[in-house]
Amino acid sequence: MSTNVISAKDIKREKYQIDASGKILGRLATEVATLLMGKNKPNYVPYLDMGDFVVVINAGLIKLSGKKQTNKIYTRHSGYPGGLKVETFDKIISRRPEYVIEHAVKGMLPHNKLGKKMIKKLKVFKGEEVK
Numbered sequence: 001m002s003t004n005v006i007s008a009k010d011i012k013r014e015k016y017q018i019d020a021s022g023k024i025l026g027r028l029a030t031e032v033a034t035l036l037m038g039k040n041k042p043n044y045v046p047y048l049d050m051g052d053f054v055v056v057i058n059a060g061l062i063k064l065s066g067k068k069q070t071n072k073i074y075t076r077h078s079g080y081p082g083g084l085k086v087e088t089f090d091k092i093i094s095r096r097p098e099y100v101i102e103h104a105v106k107g108m109l110p111h112n113k114l115g116k117k118m119i120k121k122l123k124v125f126k127g128e129e130v131k
Contacts, residue, residue, distance in 0.1 A: 006043050006050075015053040017130075021061035025104055032056065032101075033108035036118045049117045056124045060097040064089060074103070098124040 016035055020028055034040055038050030064072060072089040093100055101124045109115040125131065 004043075006045055006048065008048060011038075011048065011050050013052050015055065017055045017057065019058055020056050020101065021058040023062060025062050025064055025100065028056075028062065029101065029104035029108055032105050032122065036105070036109060036121055047114075049114055051118050051121060053121045054123070055130055056101055056122070057128055057130065058126075059101050059124050060093065060126050062093070062097070062100065097126050 018028070018032065032054050035054050036051040038044050038048075038052065041050055044050055063069075069089060074087050074089070074092055076085050077083050078085065089100070102119070102122065105122060106115075106119055109118050123130075
């Protein structure tokens, strides 16, 4: 009896298209992160990038539960004193809806070189059309 060791050349990638309209952000992000990591495959190993390509459409129509639509804040810092920028979910979703999904998914992926390779396989679009 021998152990079947998988290598990078044995990986077969698929392409998934997910419609985000009416879905809750966290639930969609976990579904996308699972596909990007390849955890849905029976031969998953954590040391290889086995994930599939994921395209998310209608990012502007995503929802949040409860009062998070108005209360959730995103922060960033310019690096200068007093450079903290704070924006609410409503402002960001009207300006850059792709960022909201990318930010949520990126937090669910590994924080190393493998995670950087995985996030490159994600494409998010504001509307129906894929560019």
